[in-house]
Amino acid sequence: xxxxxNDTIDYAALTERVRSEQAGAVVLFLGxxxxxxxxxxxxxxxxxxxxxMAEAKFKELxxxxxxxxxxxxxxIVHRLGRLELGDVSVAVxxxxxxxxxxxxxxxxxxxxxxxxxxxxxxENWADGTTEWVHPGTANGSAECGIRxxx
Numbered sequence: 001x002x003x004x005x006n007d008t009i010d011y012a013a014l015t016e017r018v019r020s021e022q023a024g025a026v027v028l029f030l031g032x033x034x035x036x037x038x039x040x041x042x043x044x045x046x047x048x049x050x051x052x053m054a055e056a057k058f059k060e061l062x063x064x065x066x067x068x069x070x071x072x073x074x075x076i077v078h079r080l081g082r083l084e085l086g087d088v089s090v091a092v093x094x095x096x097x098x099x100x101x102x103x104x105x106x107x108x109x110x111x112x113x114x115x116x117x118x119x120x121x122x123e124n125w126a127d128g129t130t131e132w133v134h135p136g137t138a139n140g141s142a143e144c145g146i147r148x149x150x
Contacts, residue, residue: 003078008079018072025098026093029106032087033087043125044084044085061076068105069096072096074094076109078090089121092113
């Protein structure tokens with residue numbers, strides 16, 4: 001399952017969707033909006049994407065992961081729009097026969113997603129400034145150098 005949505009991510013339903021009697025492990029990763037980033041206070045995030053391009057990249061990532069691990073089921077869902085503190089922005093769920101495989105595949109998927117999927121994040125800082133984060137920047141920090149005062 002691959003999805004780009006403006007709706008709240010139902011991660012419990014997503015977890016159930018990847019569970020299987022053939023899988024002894026299910027790993028769920030949730031990316032959430034945190035308050036502090038590199039010592040700066042975040043008030044909200046805005047996500048934008050070209051959904052068709054992002055979904056195509058998600059499919060490539062899942063195909064790649066299936067070639068490396070015995071994935072029984074997998075799902076990637078990313079939310080777009082304005083997200084408040086604590087909101088879930090991305091969910092990656094993977095089921096495999098054994099736990100190590102599920103952990104490795106899940107980590108690979110979220111790490112590669114952050115590197116190559118064309119989804120852009122705007123940090124809204126408590127001081128009123130904003131900063132766009134380019135996909136692929138180290139540790140998800142705002143290193144692209146595009147700063148805006150609003």
